[in-house]
Amino acid sequence: MPLLISVNVKRNNKVAPKSHNLLWLAEEIKLEFSESLYRFVFQLNDASLPTRYPQELKASIKFYSKEITLEILNKTKELQQWIKKQ
Numbered sequence: 001m002p003l004l005i006s007v008n009v010k011r012n013n014k015v016a017p018k019s020h021n022l023l024w025l026a027e028e029i030k031l032e033f034s035e036s037l038y039r040f041v042f043q044l045n046d047a048s049l050p051t052r053y054p055q056e057l058k059a060s061i062k063f064y065s066k067e068i069t070l071e072i073l074n075k076t077k078e079l080q081q082w083i084k085k086q
Contacts, residue, residue, distance in 0.1 A: 003083055004029065020048060031086060040075050047072060 004025040008016045011029050019025060022045045026033065033041060047064070064072075 003080055007031075007083060007086070021045060022048075031083065037079065037082065040079060044072065044076065044079075 004022060005016065008014070008025060008029045016025060016028050022041050026041060047060075
């Protein structure tokens with residue numbers, strides 16, 4: 001999530017090593033999530049793995065229905081707004 005990378009640069013005055021691990025990035029910038037936000041970031045972190053590996057894409061397409069995808073998208077927008085306020 002580019003937003004987490006930007007916040008890391010702003011708060012720590014350095015670019016974090018390249019990582020797709022959202023939880024690690026959140027720890028680097030010392031974000032303190034509520035339990036529900038933490039669970040969502042964990043879910044989002046897991047959801048991004050199959051999208052980077054084409055051999056797992058078919059399984060992902062079956063699991064992530066349109067409804068689930070829209071829910072993740074909406075929660076991601078909420079998460080971004082929360083991060084911007086930190």
